[in-house]
Amino acid sequence: MAQPPGNKGVMTSAPWWQSGVVYQIYPRSFQDSNGDGIGDLPGISQRIDYLADLGIDAIWLSPVYPSPMADFGYDVANYVDIDAVFGTLADLDALVKTAHQRGLKVIMDLVPNHTSDQHPWFLESRASRDNPKRDWYVWRDPKPDGSVPTNWLSEFGGPSWTLDPITGQYYYHAYLAAQPDLNWRNREVVAAMDDVLRFWFDRGVDGFRLDTIHHLIEDADFRDNPPNPDFKPGDPPTKALQRLYTNDRPETQTVLARFRQIADEYDDRALIGEAYIPLEALMAYYGHAGSGLHLPFNFQLLSTPWTPQDIAELIQRYEALLPPGAWPNWVLGNHDRQRLISRIGETQAPLAAMLLLSLRGTPTIYYGEEIGMSDVPIPPELVQDPWEKQVPGHGLGRDPARTPMAWSPERKSGFTHGIPWLPLGDDALARNVATQKADPQSLWSLYRDLLHLRRTEPALAVGDCVAIQAERSVLRYERHHAGRRFSVILNFGDEVTDVSAPGGDMIYSTASRNGRRTVTDRVRLLAHEGVLVAHAR
Numbered sequence: 001m002a003q004p005p006g007n008k009g010v011m012t013s014a015p016w017w018q019s020g021v022v023y024q025i026y027p028r029s030f031q032d033s034n035g036d037g038i039g040d041l042p043g044i045s046q047r048i049d050y051l052a053d054l055g056i057d058a059i060w061l062s063p064v065y066p067s068p069m070a071d072f073g074y075d076v077a078n079y080v081d082i083d084a085v086f087g088t089l090a091d092l093d094a095l096v097k098t099a100h101q102r103g104l105k106v107i108m109d110l111v112p113n114h115t116s117d118q119h120p121w122f123l124e125s126r127a128s129r130d131n132p133k134r135d136w137y138v139w140r141d142p143k144p145d146g147s148v149p150t151n152w153l154s155e156f157g158g159p160s161w162t163l164d165p166i167t168g169q170y171y172y173h174a175y176l177a178a179q180p181d182l183n184w185r186n187r188e189v190v191a192a193m194d195d196v197l198r199f200w201f202d203r204g205v206d207g208f209r210l211d212t213i214h215h216l217i218e219d220a221d222f223r224d225n226p227p228n229p230d231f232k233p234g235d236p237p238t239k240a241l242q243r244l245y246t247n248d249r250p251e252t253q254t255v256l257a258r259f260r261q262i263a264d265e266y267d268d269r270a271l272i273g274e275a276y277i278p279l280e281a282l283m284a285y286y287g288h289a290g291s292g293l294h295l296p297f298n299f300q301l302l303s304t305p306w307t308p309q310d311i312a313e314l315i316q317r318y319e320a321l322l323p324p325g326a327w328p329n330w331v332l333g334n335h336d337r338q339r340l341i342s343r344i345g346e347t348q349a350p351l352a353a354m355l356l357l358s359l360r361g362t363p364t365i366y367y368g369e370e371i372g373m374s375d376v377p378i379p380p381e382l383v384q385d386p387w388e389k390q391v392p393g394h395g396l397g398r399d400p401a402r403t404p405m406a407w408s409p410e411r412k413s414g415f416t417h418g419i420p421w422l423p424l425g426d427d428a429l430a431r432n433v434a435t436q437k438a439d440p441q442s443l444w445s446l447y448r449d450l451l452h453l454r455r456t457e458p459a460l461a462v463g464d465c466v467a468i469q470a471e472r473s474v475l476r477y478e479r480h481h482a483g484r485r486f487s488v489i490l491n492f493g494d495e496v497t498d499v500s501a502p503g504g505d506m507i508y509s510t511a512s513r514n515g516r517r518t519v520t521d522r523v524r525l526l527a528h529e530g531v532l533v534a535h536a537r
């Protein structure tokens with residue numbers, strides 16, 4: 001059978017990780033191919049045509065390595081294999097091949113900060129104080145009274161030290177006790193991870209999303225973290241301290257520079273990094289003159305108040321902070337956060353799509369965002385997320401945003417023949433890919449249209465972003481590139497609004513979609529409408 005044509009990408013000389021759009025897949029929840037109720041790699045391969053047609057450029061897979069699944073794959077027991085629940089190495093190779101044939105890049109998730117406590121490295125390390133791998137992890141003696149070495153707290157609740165009875169020392173874990181932190185000051189650890197990166201790059205993987213890199217290194221002097229003056233009663237206990245000596249330590253950049261060196265041994269690979277730190281601090285993660293990450297994730301839209309004023313201020317601040325040559329990126333959702341619609345409301349979803357896909361910078365779409373999936377309430381007896389189990393009652397649980405993809409109007413939404421590992425949303429019968437693909441006014445069709453517009457109009461993908469303004473309920477900015485000039489005008493409000501605009505051709509509207517209109521000097525925007533206007537230069 002003839003292969004369907006591959007995605008051609010945006011017609012520009014910019015590298016794919018700048019001009020393209022990344023789509024995050026949470027593999028457990030995307031497509032189950034064997035009826036065990038858990039998504040897998042062959043399932044993802046079956047959906048590559050879907051993704052290529054939607055118009056994205058790269059998929060990022062949350063971890064698929066062998067894992068006891070204490071944190072659903074973010075506890076890796078072997079960095080160079082695939083967990084049986086997701087398939088085999090051959091399935092991964094097949095997925096990479098199919099994706100490449102359709103012009104899609106494949107980004108894997110690398111978890112360098114910690115391993116599983118079942119990883120053979122840790123089993124060796126904990127075996128004795130003089131084990132050759134002892135120093136691969138962070139071990140400390142108890143204080144004289146037997147208590148923990150420092151006051152450091154785990155992100156998932158409780159102390160971040162666990163006493164190991166085998167040798168009478170504590171080991172450090174920024175997350176679960178089942179996720180011991182590697183010691184990145186140890187050169188053998190660095191070399192071992194070099195090999196991991198090369199293993200996957202050699203197999204054709206196009207990049208990595210690096211997990212929780214702000215946690216890679218802790219203070220060499222093991223100083224206590226100071227109290228957090230902003231801590232309020234009722235906050236999760238993990239917020240009680242500032243993470244001064246455990247997060248974003250300066251030595252982190254040396255580790256990242258090494259990752260970059262390895263990536264640069266290969267053509268056209270990209271490194272994306274997860275660091276929940278303020279924008280000012282995030283800029284260091286670009287490194288100097290291309291020595292750091294290609295894309296340190298910009299998570300600001302996940303928490304910035306959803307108003308034109310706040311978002312305009314954010315765009316201006318971010319653009320101003322970016323060091324020379326650094327490429328921006330934007331994120332509206334991921335597997336750790338509330339779903340977009342549950343945060344900003346359904347009426348804002350088309351506007352959010354236009355914002356994400358028209359800002360300067362690589363966008364990341366979280367699976368299901370394109371059909372407006374919302375958080376699914378999980379009854380206590382079905383809770384899976386260890387964070388919710390360890391710190392209940394603070395709304396920290398991430399299961400609601402990780403529920404299975406709704407593909408079709410069937411009872412199990414085309415996700416599985418078995419029992420889904422998390423329940424599907426009540427709305428899946430109506431809100432699913434098949435139903436929305438058939439409707440040119442659906443959210444899915446809007447995403448598809450905008451993704452395809454980015455391909456035909458490079459200004460929307462790689463153009464400069466200028467004239468960023470907020471006025472009353474409207475946010476607007478312009479994109480310029482190679483003689484093309486566009487205005488993006490977004491009405492966040494729930495009333496009709498008239499705005500002045502330079503003359504041009506309205507090429508797209510979230511309300512009327514493709515219907516073209518000529519703009520002379522004013523545009524009337526409906527409630528929650530966003531428009532794209534092409535101007536003559």
Ligand code: NOJ
Pocket residue numbers: 071074075111175211212274335336
């Ligand atoms: C960040 C990941 O996105 C999250 O899902 C995970 O629990 C922690 N890092 C620990 O690896």
